[in-house]
Each structure stands twice: as C-alpha cells, then as structure tokens.
Amino acid sequence: GQQVMQIPQYQHVQEGEDFTTYCNSSTTLSNIQWYKQRPGGHPVFLIQLVKSGEVKKQKRLTFQFGEAKKNSSLHITATQTTDVGTYFCAGIGQGGSEKLVFGKGTKLTVNP
C-alpha cells in the first residue's frame, strides 16, 4: 500500500538556523498536506499543495511539491522557539484509495 516517509525523524537547531523536513511517497500523489503539532496539542493544518512543482510560502515557511508529485519539503528560515513541534506531511495517492496517509513526522526542537 501507499507509504509516506519523512526525514529526519528529529531535528534540533539553534534559534535563527534554518530547518528542512522532507517527505517522500512510494506512489504518485494527487495532493499533499502539511500539519503542525505543538507539544501536547493536536495536529493543525498548515497548507495543501496540489500542482506539480508548486511552491507556497507562509512568512518564514516555504512548502514545495516535487515535479513528479512523489515528494515534498517544508523549509523554515531563521527558526524561532515558536516553531517547536512535530511537522507531519500527509498525502493522497492518485487513482486509488482516498485515504490520507500521514508520515511519521519530524520533531523540531529549537534552542534559544
């Protein structure tokens, strides 16, 4: 079945450093979504990418969807302590199950 893998599993940075998490799917995706879960909280939707090669920005966050629609990345510029949390990608396979499959997430910690 469809699998979504995320790397790295953990990332620790100094405040002000950049951070990137990568998401790879075993199958071509129709779309990909990104969620953030703060410690002790529940996942909160960040963004959805649909088009091949799509790039979207939200302030210091940049989201990319690969040309082949099998991978995606989230890049945070100049991290802040408020960026702490686990970032999940989730994708839906093309032409198959409509189930949204989540990656295991990347846990980001930021040292002030």
Next chain:
Amino acid sequence: GAGVSQSPSNKVTEKGKDVELRCDPISGHTALYWYRQSLGQGLEFLIYFQGNSAPDKSGLPSDRFSAERTGGSVSTLTIQRTQQEDSAVYLCASSLVWSVETQYFGPGTRLLVL
C-alpha cells in the same frame, strides 16, 4: 460548532474493560476520521466515515475495535476488552468532504489502560 470536540479528554481504565470514545465533528462536515497516536509516534489511521458509512475499516487494529456514526454527525469509537497496548491518544478529525479537504482535528482522548 466552533471546532471538533472529543470526550472524555482523559480516560483511565483497567485491562479488560470496554471504553467508548466520542467525537463531535464540525457542523456540516460529512467526513469524519479516527486516528491513534502512541507516545511520540505519528498518526495511525483507524477508520473514516463518509456520512454514516465507513468505506474503509482497514486500519482498525483488531476486532475489539469498532466505530459507528449516526445521523451523519457524532461518532463513537468503542474498544472492547482493552489491553495495555491500546494506551494512546485517540484523535478525531473532520472535513467538509472526504480526504481531499483539510482535516480539522479535535483535542484527542488520552486513554490509559492499566
């Protein structure tokens, strides 16, 4: 409602007992999803509903797990004869329609089986 609500927020039970978890989706959302998240782990899909029907039950870990949704709104997840490995946070999410729409998550029910 303002968001997805779940009850109880915390549940401690003894091994072998049955538990029932409740989810109230956002009003008007036709799709409803149940996930399980063990400590420090990712989201494990359990089941989703489109309206009152559940097209995909493949994620339910065992026949001790069941879920229902009535009236296209509230859903309950029932775990019979709980085991210690059932301890986790059970998250419910809803979306306007199934899967391709943004999922809005509830705060979760933290289940501890002693």
